[in-house]
Amino acid sequence: MDVLEGDDRLSSLPDDLIHKIQSFLKITDAIGNSVLSPRWRYIWTSMPYITFSTEDFTTLREFSKLVTHVLSRRNNLTEVHKVKLSFRGKASQVFVKRIMNYAISHNVQQLNVVCLHEKDIELPLYLFSSQTLKHLSLTMQSGKPHMHIVCSHCITPTSTWELPALTTLVLHSVTLCDNKADKCIDIFLECVNLKNLTLKRFKTNGSDGFSISHPRLSNLTLENGSFNVKDVNVVAPQLENLTIRAGGIEHIMISAPALVSLLYSGYGSFHLSTDGVRLKE
Known part of the structure; x- marks a missing residue:
C-alpha cells in the first residue's frame, strides 16, 4: 500500500x-x-512510565531541574505504573524524595532504584510506604562513571517496610542485619503479600547469620552472599522453590513443608537441616 x-x-x-x-x-x-x-x-x-538517571547530566543541579520540570508539568490525573531511578549521592537528596513521593502519591506499582555510590547508604522508611507497590528492586552500584559492577558497599534499611501490596522484592547489595549499630530488622515483616524474594550480595554486620520468616513466601533466591553470612534460617510454610548460589553459607535450617525444589551451587561444606520438608522427585 x-x-x-x-x-x-x-x-x-x-x-x-x-x-x-x-x-x-x-x-x-x-x-x-x-x-x-x-x-x-x-x-x-x-x-505511566517514568525513567530518571543522574548519569545523563553533568551536575546534580541540572538533574534536579529536570525532575522539577517533568513532575510539575505531568498530568496529575494519570497514575504512574512504573518508575526507574538511577541516582548518585545520598538518598536524602531533595530530588530523590520528590520522585519517591510523586510515585507513591500516584499509585506506583513497580519501582526500580539503582544507587550509584562508593560508600554505604541508608534508606529510611518514608521512601517506602506505598499501598500499591507490587514490585520493588533496589541495587547498589559503583558510583564511578562507566563502571557497572556492584561494589562492596551496601544499602542499609533503617526500619521495617510497610508495603502491603508488594509481591516481588529484589535486593542487590543490602545489609540485612547490623548488630554493630544495634540494628537487626526484619524488613519483610510488614510485606504481608510477599511471594518472590531475591537477595544478591547480601551481608550482615556483627552477626554471622540471619532469619527469613514469612507466611506467604513461595520463591526465595539467595545469591553471592557475603563470607560473613554462615547461617540462614528460613521459616516459610508456603515456600515452594529455594535457590542458593555461591557465597559462604555453611548451614541452612528450613521449615518449609510445601518445598518442591531446592537448588544449591557453591563450594565448601554445606549442611542442611529440614523441618517438615517433602521434596518431590
Whole structure:
C-alpha cells in the first residue's frame, strides 16, 4: 500500500502504544519528541512510565531541574505504573524524595532504584510506604562513571517496610542485619503479600547469620552472599522453590513443608537441616 505524502502513521497509534514506545527512551528524548507534531506535544505528560538517571547530566543541579520540570508539568490525573531511578549521592537528596513521593502519591506499582555510590547508604522508611507497590528492586552500584559492577558497599534499611501490596522484592547489595549499630530488622515483616524474594550480595554486620520468616513466601533466591553470612534460617510454610548460589553459607535450617525444589551451587561444606520438608522427585 502506498503511503500518502504527509501521512503520519506513528501519530495515529493509540496513546498507550505511544507511551510504551516512549518508555524505552530517556525522559529528555521523550520530551523532545513533543516537537514532532501537535499530537505528540503533550503526550509525554501522561506517560505511566517514568525513567530518571543522574548519569545523563553533568551536575546534580541540572538533574534536579529536570525532575522539577517533568513532575510539575505531568498530568496529575494519570497514575504512574512504573518508575526507574538511577541516582548518585545520598538518598536524602531533595530530588530523590520528590520522585519517591510523586510515585507513591500516584499509585506506583513497580519501582526500580539503582544507587550509584562508593560508600554505604541508608534508606529510611518514608521512601517506602506505598499501598500499591507490587514490585520493588533496589541495587547498589559503583558510583564511578562507566563502571557497572556492584561494589562492596551496601544499602542499609533503617526500619521495617510497610508495603502491603508488594509481591516481588529484589535486593542487590543490602545489609540485612547490623548488630554493630544495634540494628537487626526484619524488613519483610510488614510485606504481608510477599511471594518472590531475591537477595544478591547480601551481608550482615556483627552477626554471622540471619532469619527469613514469612507466611506467604513461595520463591526465595539467595545469591553471592557475603563470607560473613554462615547461617540462614528460613521459616516459610508456603515456600515452594529455594535457590542458593555461591557465597559462604555453611548451614541452612528450613521449615518449609510445601518445598518442591531446592537448588544449591557453591563450594565448601554445606549442611542442611529440614523441618517438615517433602521434596518431590
